[in-house]
Amino acid sequence: MDVKDLCLGALTYGEATGYDIKKFFESSFSHCFLAGYGSIYPALAELTAERFVTTRTVPGQGGPSRKIYRLTEAGRKVFLTRLRETVPQHKVKSEFLVLMHFAEHLPPERLDAILDERLDDIQRQLKLIQAFEGRVTDPDAPHSPGARFVCGFGKAVMAAASDYIHAHRSGLRRPGRQANGSKKTVRARTKHAQTASRNRGYPNA
Amino acid sequence: MDVKDLCLGALTYGEATGYDIKKFFESSFSHCFLAGYGSIYPALAELTAERFVTTRTVPGQGGPSRKIYRLTEAGRKVFLTRLRETVPQHKVKSEFLVLMHFAEHLPPERLDAILDERLDDIQRQLKLIQAFEGRVTDPDAPHSPGARFVCGFGKAVMAAASDYIHAHRSGLRRPGRQANGSKKTVRARTKHAQTASRNRGYPNA
DNA sequence: GCCCCGTATATCAGCCCGATATAGGATGGG
């Protein structure tokens, strides 16, 4: 699954410009998938060349001109095929958690700031999801069970993250160990890790 | 924060080969950060050129030769600086959730298989974390509060995901709506989206 | 008048992912 597939997916809901598609990603996939213009425009160009979408340009009436993309029947078919064939992955890439892993190397006030930032971000994302859920302008096209499932999933996971941070942030303020000069501690650990490495252990063993 | 920084971080625990570093990522960061050889080896080469690590080659005694990397003092310093300067991001890229969003387009048995796979994967990751937590070969170097925090975070979030899937998977089996021939429904939705698009709404509005 | 923001399209360098190649030793089944 790549950005091309995502664009096809967005276009199953109707015509849209590249700009619209990005907005759609931000509104409904912000917590689980994002794509920038650098991916979207080339994807749409390829899809056009492959005849999976058609495009027409509308001169800007109060704004720049719009290039409106529309799914073809062939496009709808490949999308469904791709959906069925995709081996779904689920990846998290969190510099936040890496920083937390090395928390003892951070100044306490910076640590606090990072945790507060993360909590704010979670709240922001939760609000985005709620905004998406609340937007039902068309009584004939309410959210699909799939969309509801994804929203609920995001809310559940982020609530768990938020709760965990609130419950355990105090534990990050280095208890025990490393009571005296830090250099000695670091050296001792390094020496030990060397031995472990020789014995085919992992660097942190 | 890039793979270079991650390698520096791994090397704060002692000497290691590129292979060791990947194993370290898999053992302690698997649920929040991963890097392949295609990132690690070039990163180590650059770090060597920048004098942030030194390297020595040990001819293979029962195996291929090993190139062992070691952090220099300059390397330790840049790592700490980078830690303090990093603006932490937390990104999820889930093809799984995208598929769930479009669940109504999937055959029911495929949907079930995907959900089961996801649950299995979560269990596998939980076991990995527990294995990492349980590995305390060195009584002088127990896991840091940071490492414990990250493990707990992973467990909390994945438990929430697992619970959510168990509780809501039945809701994905298309209730109401789309009772008759599918084509008509699709066309109706498409037409509506066109109108919405003209009014600067999102494609799914 | 000016600046900033929102809409809209587009490109580019740099980084990362996944696949692939190579190679020796251990392990184990037929």
Add this chain to the structure above:
DNA sequence: CCCATCCTATATCGGGCTGATATACGGGGC
């Protein structure tokens, strides 16, 4: 005894994505 498979270990490459940047028009605030 041999072959297949796996683990250790290093390294490269193409394709894809991210984030930054450029361009341009219109509206609103000051």
